[in-house]
Amino acid sequence: MTIGSVLIANRGEIAVRINSAAKALGLRTIQVHSTADTDSLAVRLADEAVPIGPPAAKKSYLNIPAIIEAAKTAGADAVHPGYGFLAENADFADAVVAAGMRFVGPSGTAIRLLGDKVAAREAARKAGVPTVPGSDGRISSAADAANIADEIGFPVMIKAAAGGGGRGIRIIKERSEFERQFLQAAAEAEAAFGDGGLYVEKVIERARHVEVQILGDGKNFVHCFERECSLQRRRQKVWEEAPAFRLPPEVRDRLCASAVELARSVGYVGAGTVEYLYDEDAQAFYFIEVNTRIQVEHPVTEMITGIDLVQEMLKIAGGAPLSVRQEDIAISGHAIECRINAEDPFKDFQPWPGKVEGLTVPEAAHVRFDTLLYEGYTVPPFYDSLLGKLIVHGETREQCLSRLGEALGELEIRGIPTTVPLHTALAADPDVASGRIHTRFLEGWLETRFAARDSEKEVA
Amino acid sequence: MSKQEIRSPLPGVFYRRPTPDSPPYKNDGDAVAADDVIGLIEVMKSFHEVKAGVAARAIHFLADNEDAIMAGDVIAEVEG
Numbered sequence: 001m002t003i004g005s006v007l008i009a010n011r012g013e014i015a016v017r018i019n020s021a022a023k024a025l026g027l028r029t030i031q032v033h034s035t036a037d038t039d040s041l042a043v044r045l046a047d048e049a050v051p052i053g054p055p056a057a058k059k060s061y062l063n064i065p066a067i068i069e070a071a072k073t074a075g076a077d078a079v080h081p082g083y084g085f086l087a088e089n090a091d092f093a094d095a096v097v098a099a100g101m102r103f104v105g106p107s108g109t110a111i112r113l114l115g116d117k118v119a120a121r122e123a124a125r126k127a128g129v130p131t132v133p134g135s136d137g138r139i140s141s142a143a144d145a146a147n148i149a150d151e152i153g154f155p156v157m158i159k160a161a162a163g164g165g166g167r168g169i170r171i172i173k174e175r176s177e178f179e180r181q182f183l184q185a186a187a188e189a190e191a192a193f194g195d196g197g198l199y200v201e202k203v204i205e206r207a208r209h210v211e212v213q214i215l216g217d218g219k220n221f222v223h224c225f226e227r228e229c230s231l232q233r234r235r236q237k238v239w240e241e242a243p244a245f246r247l248p249p250e251v252r253d254r255l256c257a258s259a260v261e262l263a264r265s266v267g268y269v270g271a272g273t274v275e276y277l278y279d280e281d282a283q284a285f286y287f288i289e290v291n292t293r294i295q296v297e298h299p300v301t302e303m304i305t306g307i308d309l310v311q312e313m314l315k316i317a318g319g320a321p322l323s324v325r326q327e328d329i330a331i332s333g334h335a336i337e338c339r340i341n342a343e344d345p346f347k348d349f350q351p352w353p354g355k356v357e358g359l360t361v362p363e364a365a366h367v368r369f370d371t372l373l374y375e376g377y378t379v380p381p382f383y384d385s386l387l388g389k390l391i392v393h394g395e396t397r398e399q400c401l402s403r404l405g406e407a408l409g410e411l412e413i414r415g416i417p418t419t420v421p422l423h424t425a426l427a428a429d430p431d432v433a434s435g436r437i438h439t440r441f442l443e444g445w446l447e448t449r450f451a452a453r454d455s456e457k458e459v460a
Numbered sequence: 461m462s463k464q465e466i467r468s469p470l471p472g473v474f475y476r477r478p479t480p481d482s483p484p485y486k487n488d489g490d491a492v493a494a495d496d497v498i499g500l501i502e503v504m505k506s507f508h509e510v511k512a513g514v515a516a517r518a519i520h521f522l523a524d525n526e527d528a529i530m531a532g533d534v535i536a537e538v539e540g
Contacts, residue, residue, distance in 0.1 A: 036528070056473065254471050342504065351504035353471055381471040382528070385504040 003077035003318040004103055006394040008046065009067050009092075010082030013372045014294070014389055015042035018080050023312035030074040032067055034060035036380040041372050048074055055382040064092050068099050078102035078317050081200050084384070087293040088115055095404060097177070104317040105270045106372060113266065114290040118161065118199075124287040127265040129258040132277065134201035136160035137161075142182040145200050149178055152202045157184060160189035161197035168192060170205055206438040208278040209237075210244045210285065213301045214310055216268035220322045224254040224305050225331055229299055231442045233349070234321045236433045238419075238442060240297035242304045244278070245397060245435040251283050260326075262290070271298075277439075294437045296339070296389070298369060303335035303393045335398040336404050338426075340371075341385040344417035345450070353381040357415035362407040367391040369411070377417060387418060397435075401427055425450060462540040464514055468529050474510075476525040477540035484525075492519050498536060501529070516540050 005028035008015045018027045019042060031046030035054035050070040053060035053332070060066070062085055071079055079096045081104065092110035105111070114120045118138075121131050133152040138161050139145045149156045154175060160168030168189055171179050190196035194255040209232065213224040227235045228244035243252070259274040273295050275288040298309050307324060313322060317321045343349040355378045361369045371388030373379075379387065392407050394400030405427045408420060424434050430450070431441070465507045468474065474485040476499050486498050492512040496518065512519070516538035523535045 056526065351506055353504060381503045382473065383504065 004075050006080050007071040007076035009079050010085055011037050013370050014082040016372055017034055017370055018310055022314060025311055027312055030076050032070050036382050047336050050074055052138055052292050064095055068095055076101060078104055080104040083293050083296055101253045102317045104331050108332050111292050114217055119249055120290055124262055127262040128184040129262050129287045129407045132201045135199045138197040144177045145182050146178050150198050151209040153201040157201045157203050158185045158198055160193055161199055162193035162195040183290040204277050204279050208280055210278045211273050211275040212256050214259050214272045216263045217316050217322045218267050220267045221260050221263040222326045224301050224307055224329055230439050231439050232443050238339055240300055242300035243331050255285050270316055271309050283308050297337050299391045300335040300337045303391055304331050304333055305329055310405050333393055333395045335393045336400050337389050337391045338423040340388045341419045342379050342387050342416050343385050343419055351385045351419050353379040354416040362410035366403055367407045384396055432440050433453055464538050465534045466536045468501055468531060468533050468535050470501045470503050470508060471531045472501040474523045474527045475500040486519050486521055489518050492516050534537050
């Protein structure tokens, strides 16, 4: 490798994770931090720590000049952006390279291309990846849009081209409502985004969210199979698994091959994830988007393949070719990850930072806990609520679920409310066990089953 | 004339306006009703409204926009 040190431009559990991967490769680690993170585990573990600003993320973890300056002063050879913050900011990737360092991820150009929804969909289509049936890009007239909707079948979604994160979407169930809704949607998009552009997509009902992990070094491209991330609340993943359940081998082959083709078509460098909607009844999958970074849920892939994805990213950034060939990558068993958040699941997931009075972590060969916590640590209120990820492996999904129940029973975080009780209930739920889930399952389940359980408890 | 303190129920970042481009909920010296929103607390990326809790003739802010505050910190004082 041509790099001897790495600056970690992130915080929390992923900063801890990157630090340990870098040290395992013999790299010197430099951790940037805000004044709210001086006592963080990531700062304690790194070889060197550099303060970059006040608590507000835009003045610290999103402050490109401050991070570049810290990296130069510390003599960093590379910068790992983690996830969130600047991880998918093409200007940041360019700034790191312009300052003479390696960016641990794809080029700014690739981030820009794959970050643009319409351009990414077009790249996917060209690489032969199925996309959700709908208009190819923007449509201007309500009549054209209605014809497309007739062709793909109702219900359809009208989406704002400039929208994102669930905003600017409306679902139309019948032909008779279409024109009126289309005109309203155009006016709304214009008001909300300054861009009235719309496109139409088929609604995949009871879809599952599956995603494929890819690795590329610019010349060689492999997949590390798929993850199942259908348990979501407000479009945020709560629980992830690898591999996806009930995926016929032939469908898995096509799914994973399509992600590799997309990676190849753009000369991908680093670790990435291609996200899909999966329609189980039709055994069809459709491209959603590419994430050009490491994902929160990467450990489930590591647990079933034995590949250390973060080490692999650092090696690629150091100029090494991929250390694995496709024929060497195989699925072994099943893994589940639970996101443990500083939120009270019995009070509408109210986030609650504070001091961790005690911490007991289950210890077993099949259990992993990636966390930012230590006993006595005060969780600051300024960042997201993720405290850690409990990841459990089993020979089968059934064994994995049973081991997960045990591990959740042994995990104790005292002093602040956490989402552990939510996961304990999910791990024991018959619908979760049988895999009768989809992306809208969890919200309904929370209202009926979880809320019902809660009120019974209060009566008792 | 009595003075009362309005304290933050949560730790986080205090905002005096609903969005960066909006005018503040209340200006120094404004009268408030008990149900009036006087600011927002951002805690772990979620936003919570802070209400005055009391009716008063005039409000004086002690916390600035975007100040980091702890639960129990005094955000403002009101004069009955």
